[in-house]
Amino acid sequence: MVRFLYSEKQELQIKTLRIIHLDDDVFSASLVQTFLAEEGLVCDIKRVETREDFIVLLEQGGFDLVLADLNLPAMSGMTALVISRERCPGLPFIFVTDTMGEEVAIESLKSGATDYVLKYRLSRLGSAVRSALREAEESEKRRKEEEALRESEQLFRNAFENAVNGRCLTKPDRRFIKVNNSFSEMLGYSAEELATMTFMDLTHPDDLAASRRLAEELLSGRTFAGHLEKRYLHRDGRNVWALTSVFLQRDEKGFPLYFITQIQNITEQKKLEDQLHHAQKLESIGQLAGGMGHDFNNILTTIIGHASILKKKLPDDGALAHHVQQILIASDSASRLTGSLLAFSRKQPIELRELNLNDAVTRVEMMISGLLRNVECIINLADEVLTVMGDEGQLEQVLMNLVTNAWDAMPHGGVLNISTGIAVIDRKFVEVQSFGKPGKYALLTVTDNGIGMDEETRKKIFEPFFTTKESGVGTGLGLSMAYGIVKNHKGFINCDSESGRWTSFRIYLPLTGGTNQ
Ligand SMILES: Nc1ncnc2c1ncn2[C@@H]1O[C@H](COP(=O)(O)OP(=O)(O)O)[C@@H](O)[C@H]1O
Numbered sequence: 001m002v003r004f005l006y007s008e009k010q011e012l013q014i015k016t017l018r019i020i021h022l023d024d025d026v027f028s029a030s031l032v033q034t035f036l037a038e039e040g041l042v043c044d045i046k047r048v049e050t051r052e053d054f055i056v057l058l059e060q061g062g063f064d065l066v067l068a069d070l071n072l073p074a075m076s077g078m079t080a081l082v083i084s085r086e087r088c089p090g091l092p093f094i095f096v097t098d099t100m101g102e103e104v105a106i107e108s109l110k111s112g113a114t115d116y117v118l119k120y121r122l123s124r125l126g127s128a129v130r131s132a133l134r135e136a137e138e139s140e141k142r143r144k145e146e147e148a149l150r151e152s153e154q155l156f157r158n159a160f161e162n163a164v165n166g167r168c169l170t171k172p173d174r175r176f177i178k179v180n181n182s183f184s185e186m187l188g189y190s191a192e193e194l195a196t197m198t199f200m201d202l203t204h205p206d207d208l209a210a211s212r213r214l215a216e217e218l219l220s221g222r223t224f225a226g227h228l229e230k231r232y233l234h235r236d237g238r239n240v241w242a243l244t245s246v247f248l249q250r251d252e253k254g255f256p257l258y259f260i261t262q263i264q265n266i267t268e269q270k271k272l273e274d275q276l277h278h279a280q281k282l283e284s285i286g287q288l289a290g291g292m293g294h295d296f297n298n299i300l301t302t303i304i305g306h307a308s309i310l311k312k313k314l315p316d317d318g319a320l321a322h323h324v325q326q327i328l329i330a331s332d333s334a335s336r337l338t339g340s341l342l343a344f345s346r347k348q349p350i351e352l353r354e355l356n357l358n359d360a361v362t363r364v365e366m367m368i369s370g371l372l373r374n375v376e377c378i379i380n381l382a383d384e385v386l387t388v389m390g391d392e393g394q395l396e397q398v399l400m401n402l403v404t405n406a407w408d409a410m411p412h413g414g415v416l417n418i419s420t421g422i423a424v425i426d427r428k429f430v431e432v433q434s435f436g437k438p439g440k441y442a443l444l445t446v447t448d449n450g451i452g453m454d455e456e457t458r459k460k461i462f463e464p465f466f467t468t469k470e471s472g473v474g475t476g477l478g479l480s481m482a483y484g485i486v487k488n489h490k491g492f493i494n495c496d497s498e499s500g501r502w503t504s505f506r507i508y509l510p511l512t513g514g515t516n517q
């Protein structure tokens with residue numbers, strides 16, 4: 001391949017110039033060669049006369065220039081021009097011919113000829129060739145630059161459109177210019193819908209202030225790029241937590257053009273963090289409650305012990321006996337309370353033996369039947385025997401607590417559903433629910449269609465002393481105790497609820513051995 005180099009004066013220095021010369025006249029061909037050589041252009045010229053030979057050379061490639069006579073016996077120069085344009089569009093093409101009328105000359109230039117030189121003025125050939133080559137090289141350079149630009153645009157477009165993270169461009173007033181697929185999918189709005197919205201319409205009200213602050217900081221130039229963990233509003237109403245990175249693009253004069261925002265969905269991560277915090281919180285409260293429960297129990301044992309001695313020593317019908325009896329009654333309820341605390345903190349002794357969960361439910365059903373006025377109680381027991389290692393008394397206590405809460409939640413009556421079954425927890429379940437270990441579990445579900453609870457309440461229900469009930473009605477220990485007992489059984493308890501509609505508790509207990517009929 002020939003390389004053209006320009007000196008500072010834009011002089012062309014050529015190694016060897018490869019030329020196709022289309023001319024039937026041997027004499028004028030050698031004249032052309034002489035003129036070019038005199039100009040200092042080293043040439044390797046292939047002369048052809050026919051269309052076929054011309055095409056063969058064009059296809060062979062590697063030429064820098066075509067010189068062509070306008071009038072050839074075998075084909076017209078104009079045809080050659082057309083062929084050359086078609087096959088090698090960038091190849092300079094100069095007519096070197098005896099005569100050329102003005103109209104033909106214009107026509108040839110219009111059809112893509114680079115120049116024309118008349119044979120009786122071959123002295124012009126050198127400069128014509130030089131400028132043709134220069135032009136060709138420049139246009140090749142331009143073409144390459146344009147191609148590179150197109151490629152890089154394509155690259156950026158792909159990087160934008162196919163990114164796993166959501167990306168968008170917004171105007172300084174936060175109206176959308178462009179969004180990618182991930183962005184649309186993450187928030188549930190199509191690109192067309194977003195075109196009529198602003199970024200702030202998608203921002204959770206509690207995060208609006210922080211988002212505005214960040215945009216202002218970028219616009220004021222105080223920061224160059226910013227990051228924010230914030231909530232977005234999905235089309236279906238749920239919150240989407242996303243790690244948001246924003247960058248402000250300005251023009252050469254520093255005028256803000258658009259914000260480039262990238263959002264990474266971290267909802268799952270947030271959920272896990274929340275659950276972990278929650279479990280850790282319950283764990284530490286558990287330790288505290290356990291310690292206090294233990295100390296209180298010791299004190300109560302002393303009180304009850306002494307009161308019992310007093311009671312024995314006093315005549316049964318005396319006035320003092322009544323007071324002692326009151327001390328004993330109060331101590332008894334105090335000790336039930338500390339019992340709950342100990343159960344929550346898993347400090348309560350536990351007596352495990354093989355039992356059928358269905359039997360425990362049946363016993364509780366017998367205890368409650370007739371008590372739940374207005375409430376229809378539907379029991380669905382699994383056909384299988386659900387053998388778990390459990391403390392019968394404690395599990396019944398858990399169930400009683402759930403039933404009592406359901407009853408409290410349906411002051412105007414309703415339906416209470418208790419069912420048992422088998423749940424297989426696989427890896428996917430563990431990932432989605434972010435609790436549990438894979439395996440086979442006995443599942444106990446208690447559902448009511450009572451007042452339900454909001455998300456804020458639901459998050460706190462297992463904490464000891466958390467209650468929404470009037471003092472005297474609730475102690476806030478029922479569910480903490482249930483939580484502790486279930487954990488002590490190597491099981492899991494969770495709760496789903498919809499405010500004003502329903503609440504459902506699910507307890508998973510590991511199945512031992514079999515599920516024999
Ligand atoms: N089935 C239910 N429906 C609605 N809210 C419930 C239900 N079960 C529990 N709760 C909520 O959980 C809180 C804590 O329950 P719990 O620990 O048993 O304490 P308590 O019943 O003494 O209030 C209740 O005060 C109530 O707000």
Ligand SMILES: [Mg+2]
Pocket residue numbers: 401404405474476477478479
């Ligand atoms: Mg309760």
